Amino acid sequence: MPESLYRTIAVDLRQRIESGELPAGSQLENEQELVDRYGASRNTIRQAIRWLTNRRLVESRPGQGTFVVKIDPVVTTLSADWKSDKGLSGGEGKAAFEEAEARNLEMRADPLLTVEPRFAEGIVASLLQIQEGTGVILRQKRRYIKNKPWSLETSYYPMKYIDQGASLLRSKSDIEQGVVAYLKEQLGVKQIGFRDHIVVRAPDDDEARYFQLPDDGTISVIVVFRTGFADDPKGPTPFRLTINVYPADTNQFVINSGEVGEVFANPIAFMTSSAESDDSLIK
Amino acid sequence: MPESLYRTIAVDLRQRIESGELPAGSQLENEQELVDRYGASRNTIRQAIRWLTNRRLVESRPGQGTFVVKIDPVVTTLSADWKSDKGLSGGEGKAAFEEAEARNLEMRADPLLTVEPRFAEGIVASLLQIQEGTGVILRQKRRYIKNKPWSLETSYYPMKYIDQGASLLRSKSDIEQGVVAYLKEQLGVKQIGFRDHIVVRAPDDDEARYFQLPDDGTISVIVVFRTGFADDPKGPTPFRLTINVYPADTNQFVINSGEVGEVFANPIAFMTSSAESDDSLIK
DNA sequence: GCAAATTTGTTCGTATGTATT
């Protein structure tokens, strides 16, 4: 099937990885050795490695070598109803911490947030259903798991809440009880629902730097836009927007609806093999 | 910031795209002209184009040229509670059709399904909570929007339901009322909840062929594992697994929880620009 | 329907730069 030379070499290397000859974490032969082994030019070998890199099977590090990737995905539950309703009342920060704890992951967040006033634009204005140019407060938080960057969370709140007395929104430190609970206590703004909008795209420069993703754009990020809706005489009204960005190669998401047994699901390990065609077929 | 030549060229081309000088759908200069324009070698030009391709900004077609990509993402609602409870009772097929209709998309499915007996293995056995090697029925359906491949849906049902009388599971044609409703009518198996598990990965060969994705693995697919749970004295018990695969560059997903105003959300168009840093900052 | 022209895809060779050990 693979007609071109670099494809043939790539498929052969993939087979060697999947057969266990090259286990996760192990180092490939260097490029010169691969040149000798396959009798191809160095450019062709590099093209084959690029094919494997695009599939997250290997990873090259300058000065060191090329290594078989070991993946250990983190699973995050997006649904709010997994336990009483932490997600609806506490905010996703708290929920994420509790889930991480239940999964035995060392999670932490930067104690300092980036807090900036902005004019609402584009998506922000559109999802919050406010005029472009309206004042909003941006609050950005970095989260880490095992000291490695895990998520970048950016929240937007209409500026009017500060004017109305929710002055903690300006503070650069975390709001203890969660912003949703705080806004309810302070202003009586009650969240009655939310919408998650999930998008996969290439990281921008900031994201690539923060997550230490290769700058060639081959590893995507998953972006979750969560719009919170508050009770209002005119019907559910958007009052907050939280955008979470995660590297797509190491993160999975779960949504529970109705009754589903245990609330926390395990990561799905996909057969790197694409062999799934005939193995399980009853003939 | 971009030190290497190909990065500089790529960023310049990106700027020309985002400024509107090269609108969506338009054709770039050919490689030779870019060589002349930037005074770089053809290989370097091609590497710059690859950088843009990885970000889904452009697309090259052999014999024709390189074109600015026009994206028109499809949004799918995953939550079941968006209208009475079609998702819980009717099955996602029906729900998807109704959503497509509401969005004015021409959606159709192959009238013929692939139906095969299998032995449960790996993820399938694990999510259905059955022994590896247990018999299951695989039902696979292809869906199209505007005559272009949109999703690949593969469902697994324990073989025992056929033995118990749900013989339609063997049929290669669609089950009118939806499988969930059929199993309820026929056997009294009632779905009380489901779990969606979302994963992003590179397409396998079959998927790349079906979706006509480039074989270099740069465009990922989004995979949604939906495990349906049935009422049971021992608690919620998995009774079906539906795996939907979608190309990641043209699909977005929405989950509604609680009350959220309109049920259908519009696609999010991300500023291809990564300029979002200072524009909206109040100084 | 065929041949020519155009355009991207693959492959080789070679040289130099940069990061890590």
Add this chain to the structure above:
DNA sequence: CAATACATACGAACAAATTTG
């Protein structure tokens, strides 16, 4: 500092896909 390994860049040739005449 030296050795090693990947990254970038140049030049060249032929192959494959598509459009055009």
